[in-house]
Amino acid sequence: MAAINHTANKLTMAAERPRRSPFWLTYVVLGVLWLGTVSLSIRVDDSTTANRFNLSLLQLHAIQLALALPGLLIFMAILFAALSLWRYARAIGHSDESLGFRFVAYSIFTLLTGMVVGDYLGNIRQLAAQHAADPQRVKTIFVIITNHVSVAFALLTYGLLLRGAWLLLRSIGRRLDMAKKLVPTVAGFAALTATYLWLIHDNAASQMSTDPDITPTFGLPYWLVILTVVLPYVAAWFMGVLALMGMHQYHLQTTGIVYRLVFRKLVVGMTLFISLTILLQLLTQLSSLYATHNLSGILGIVVVIYIVLTYAFMLIAQGARKLHTIEKSY
Amino acid sequence: MTMAIDKHYYYQQVVHVTEQFLGPAAERFVRRQIEFRLGKPPETIGWGDIPKLKETICVALGILAKDQTIVDQAMRKFDLIVKE
Numbered sequence: 001m002a003a004i005n006h007t008a009n010k011l012t013m014a015a016e017r018p019r020r021s022p023f024w025l026t027y028v029v030l031g032v033l034w035l036g037t038v039s040l041s042i043r044v045d046d047s048t049t050a051n052r053f054n055l056s057l058l059q060l061h062a063i064q065l066a067l068a069l070p071g072l073l074i075f076m077a078i079l080f081a082a083l084s085l086w087r088y089a090r091a092i093g094h095s096d097e098s099l100g101f102r103f104v105a106y107s108i109f110t111l112l113t114g115m116v117v118g119d120y121l122g123n124i125r126q127l128a129a130q131h132a133a134d135p136q137r138v139k140t141i142f143v144i145i146t147n148h149v150s151v152a153f154a155l156l157t158y159g160l161l162l163r164g165a166w167l168l169l170r171s172i173g174r175r176l177d178m179a180k181k182l183v184p185t186v187a188g189f190a191a192l193t194a195t196y197l198w199l200i201h202d203n204a205a206s207q208m209s210t211d212p213d214i215t216p217t218f219g220l221p222y223w224l225v226i227l228t229v230v231l232p233y234v235a236a237w238f239m240g241v242l243a244l245m246g247m248h249q250y251h252l253q254t255t256g257i258v259y260r261l262v263f264r265k266l267v268v269g270m271t272l273f274i275s276l277t278i279l280l281q282l283l284t285q286l287s288s289l290y291a292t293h294n295l296s297g298i299l300g301i302v303v304v305i306y307i308v309l310t311y312a313f314m315l316i317a318q319g320a321r322k323l324h325t326i327e328k329s330y
Numbered sequence: 331m332t333m334a335i336d337k338h339y340y341y342q343q344v345v346h347v348t349e350q351f352l353g354p355a356a357e358r359f360v361r362r363q364i365e366f367r368l369g370k371p372p373e374t375i376g377w378g379d380i381p382k383l384k385e386t387i388c389v390a391l392g393i394l395a396k397d398q399t400i401v402d403q404a405m406r407k408f409d410l411i412v413k414e
Contacts, residue, residue, distance in 0.1 A: 323355070
């Protein structure tokens with residue numbers, strides 16, 4: 001190792017040189033968008049929520065801000081991961097695997113856009129309901145819109161990710177090998193779908209809610225929820241799991257001991273990203289089931305998911321940056 | 331013609347060894363090393379260029395992998411090209 005350290009100075013690693021990022025503007029835009037959602041959420045009259053949890057309005061706003069700050073952190077981490085991957089894909093522009101990495105980066109950009117749009121829709125819903133003659137009706141309309149927008153973003157995110165994984169495998173002359181995993185995957189998804197359907201069926205606030213504090217989860221008849229929300233979500237998650245399998249297969253079957261070592265961080269990050277976003281979407285869909293639980297329980301779940309998800313995107317960014325280091329060393 | 335084939339041979343050997351460590355990134359990496367360190371077209375390298383390439387490539391592998399075993403393994407493979 002001493003020999004390496006001794007001669008390391010001779011090697012110029014361009015990636016290690018300090019330089020100004022041309023992408024700083026995207027971080028600024030994201031910060032402004034985040035400020036927009038925070039200001040919207042603070043403008044909402046939350047006295048009923050404050051009463052429900054025995055909090056003053058000031059305490060509630062403090063909690064909202066405390067929850068929004070990790071939100072900014074995760075937005076930035078997602079953007080950092082997407083830009084790092086995109087920058088790497090651009091650096092290897094003429095290679096076979098470049099397009100695969102580009103699609104993975106596009107999928108992360110789509111996830112981020114979906115999260116920002118979801119935040120805005122949620123806050124606009126609260127504001128619109130506050131000024132409406134029939135708040136419950138307005139909330140229901142917004143819930144329907146939000147659910148379908150989320151489904152569309154989930155389909156797009158995992159679809160792009162699957163395309164990326166497929167292109168990466170094609171770059172090493174392989175195809176997604178499902179032979180051994182098909183039965184457990186399909187069985188797992190059948191169980192997940194059945195549980196999901198059972199939870200929705202069992203959810204009293206699925207179509208409508210008599211409690212003005214609880215917004216209906218879907219605001220649509222059961223059969224329409226299955227057709228337009230459940231099935232597309234299950235399809236999106238299935239694509240996400242297939243993409244994950246593809247990434248793992250690429251990691252195992254690509255050549256290069258060091259390349260695989262560097263790529264491992266990216267795969268671990270992607271595994272956490274896919275599983276946690278699926279879990280998050282499932283929890284969001286069934287939010288009214290835990291609406292009656294105590295506040296600390298809900299906060300606990302959200303905080304843990306935020307922390308692990310931020311870590312996942314940092315791992316993806318680290319992996320991509322290390323791959324980029326290979327490309328910039330000379 | 332024979333000279334051209336020989337020079338191409340060494341380039342291919344270096345790429346082949348590096349691929350075992352850097353996978354899909356190997357060829358791009360080797361081309362940059364040759365162009366920057368040796369200042370010549372990649373396919374024209376000869377037997378005498380291998381030691382210098384071995385040093386720079388192994389240093390880079392050490393920095394990336396932080397594992398001396400991998401560096402030693404790469405050095406042995408480059409030595410084999412020189413001995414051939």
